[in-house]
Amino acid sequence: MSDIYSKISKSPTGQEYKIPSKDELEQEYDTIKNSAYDFVKNKKNRKVVIVQGLGFVGSAMATVVADAKDENKEPLYFVIGVDLPTPYAYWKIGMINDGLCPVVSEDEKLRNKTYNLVKNQKNLIATASERVYGIGDVIIVDVQLDVKNKIFTGVKDIEISIEGFKKAIETIGKYMKEDALVLVETTVPPGTCKKIVKPILSKIRKERDINKPVRIAHSYERVMPGKNYFDSIKNFWRTYAGIDNESEEMAREFLSTIINTKNFPLFCLKDTTASELAKVLENSYRATNIALIYEWTLLCEQLGLNLFEITKSIRVRKGTHDNIKDPGFGVGGYCLPKDSFLAQWAASNLFSSDVVLNITMEAMNINHNMPKHTFELLKNSFNNDLERKKILICGISYLQDVADTRNSPTAMLTDLILDDNGIPIVHDPFVDYWIERPNITKVSDIFSAIKEVDAVVFAVPHSFYLNLDITKLISKMKHPITIIDAQNIISDDKAIELNKAGCHVKGVGKGHWNTILKQNHNK
């Protein structure tokens, strides 16, 4: 890596930011410290909050905290976002200091608030200087803790990036004030606060001759990118726990000022391990219910049934059955594909427990492989030969009406098509640049693209596809093509219309199409 290259960090949209040198960071630290002290000076209730890690959670969290106000509508916190001075990370700092959200967001509120807090209110700033941890009253840990596994092959095989996390905690320990609160928001293996964070911080503080007990709390976020990004932090339920009564009280006090606790009262758990486990259990619950429906999807396709109507009929039973999931294309995002592994890893590595979360781990495997089913429906429509077939995949992100492409199941589908010498082409009204698969051809006009392709796969239920004019789509086709609907995009009437136009139509969980399209064909 050349010296010059390593001094530049490029954002996904192409904006370049110069990474500061050590000397420049020292100067930056002095400036920020002065701004922070100016801000808190003569205002007893004001505090300095550091957010460590400026990804999907940290960057939004920094904005929410900087936006918090006291009863006189005065801002409460001077917020400093911290990330690393590396080409991979520094652009997030650059963007925030430009008043921009580093995460592409459909949430105007988040975008406007971030700009205003940085540029006008001036109590939100970002830096790569580690020394700012030394001026924080509350240090929020939002660094990533990734899992390398995609599927479960055995308890001993789970690999997590705990070293990076430990290093981040060490950095905090090196600089933190003796009475600061370390609030871990990162989704961690249950037991992390007590068995990893506390020993690391206590050891370094001892080396620094700090004898006061360290204050640590855990409170997990439920951030949901999309139109309500900001509100998914501010106006949403929060669970928290402290490693001791003082930590618990400090966390409660802080969270009460940033969360709308009037409508979303805080939930206190009496053990940080419980709070850590709650996060991974709630995502495991979700993941398992998705996996459960997958096996019933296969059954309903073979039995000629419309599973979407069946799950809809069951959800009517409110209070006990309204969380049953629909069939679908696959599972993506940051949390659901990994969180369960953290629990299983913690069981064996932090507690020497022999418990195996069999159903949960099986669910992880099913969910990871789920896009293969859509691929099979596609392949079968071409007599198992996709060679040179052009397949337009509608939807790149992992979720309806958002741009987030992390672990999107569409990536697996494109890979499978490429493996079979087919040609995947993608479309997504929300995604300008597909960072995980930059080389896949991306089209912006579905009606032009339809002229050139052999098949269309609806992979994400974006409103754009739900409102798509199928009649117009048919009129633009040069010849009948294959349509695979993995997300209940196509109504029965439209399926019949496509069928009448000669198209081959298949749908995930839509076994009834076999019958109604055959009936229609026989008419």
Next chain:
Amino acid sequence: MSDIYSKISKSPTGQEYKIPSKDELEQEYDTIKNSAYDFVKNKKNRKVVIVQGLGFVGSAMATVVADAKDENKEPLYFVIGVDLPTPYAYWKIGMINDGLCPVVSEDEKLRNKTYNLVKNQKNLIATASERVYGIGDVIIVDVQLDVKNKIFTGVKDIEISIEGFKKAIETIGKYMKEDALVLVETTVPPGTCKKIVKPILSKIRKERDINKPVRIAHSYERVMPGKNYFDSIKNFWRTYAGIDNESEEMAREFLSTIINTKNFPLFCLKDTTASELAKVLENSYRATNIALIYEWTLLCEQLGLNLFEITKSIRVRKGTHDNIKDPGFGVGGYCLPKDSFLAQWAASNLFSSDVVLNITMEAMNINHNMPKHTFELLKNSFNNDLERKKILICGISYLQDVADTRNSPTAMLTDLILDDNGIPIVHDPFVDYWIERPNITKVSDIFSAIKEVDAVVFAVPHSFYLNLDITKLISKMKHPITIIDAQNIISDDKAIELNKAGCHVKGVGKGHWNTILKQNHNK
């Protein structure tokens, strides 16, 4: 079996009913027919409804149908409940004709209505005469369809009592009017209406020279025994489907008169197989979520966590996570331990499908074996030696505040204790006579019983136990005993109180007790 014995049918409460002879049944038929015709005479909208099978569903359904009224508050239906003239079944007929519910019920409404309809309104009657099927406009099938398996050992191993069900349908076919609607309410393998019921009825009707197509619909009940037994039919959501448009319309029309569709609109599925599958899927969803929490229960016990508090914190997230289940003792009742097997059986036996419902079947196995965990907690408290230990199990039924003991997990616990030469003693404020385990000693006063026992297991969260005076319980003990709480009956404070009194206290999903009781002990 002596001739005299075979002519008597004894109810669980000991009441004896003489089973009528064939001649007597013929006379009975004539009488009932005349009453029915008198009832419908000159009232165009009145119909005769036959309910086949007078168990938990059929007996309550008969009352709900007989209670249905038109806009002028006039009764709509003459209802005839039918069951078999056998010692095993006839007492149900006897009880209904006495104005009594054959199923012990905490629902005063159901009891009062049944009595009033039989004795005063006189449009509800029961009989063993098969010939009454010949006068029914609607014939509701509520016969049992049992599964012999308790655990899943392979697709080919599933055995269901389909022969008894087929015979019941044949009997209907032999007598039914040509334009009657057969409404199947029994939980059946998906595909049953089209692949079993229709062929049987069509064949017999052809033999009877009836050429009109037979009308068949499926609509599954969601009956819940307990205080709202009647309303769990009348005021609850209903899904239905017909084998053709006419059947669908007849079912809709009939159900609209007996269900409170203003508050609980009917849900129409376009395929009887879909309606049949919906029922077993909704119970599989429930069963799987119970099994999922079981593996996290084991984890939380090893990690020293209170899982009840964790699930409570997750349920706060309404709309997406409020159906997550609590830990517990085990799964019972008629539906949850068997319904999933019906889907798996149908897949291979009615559709030659190779789908295996892996997660669902694994859940069945976990749930069946769940009481073994409570047994292990108990056994460990006695150094794995239960010989001559007297164990008081609080709760026999499978559900809170009901008397229903079908497939109650308490049965497995008593068996396990007996196998280990312990002495199980049971208590349940709702159960007078435990039909499945008549030889187990049953006590009625828990405070007397506590003097004689070595351990208490709380197995069912009856309000009685939740309100139990633990301080008084301690005062009645002759010596400290073991308390196993499988249902979150004992608060932390009470656990500490029991611990201070020298009792050994353990709880399912209550890993935190290990810590707080040790702390208390060290004080």
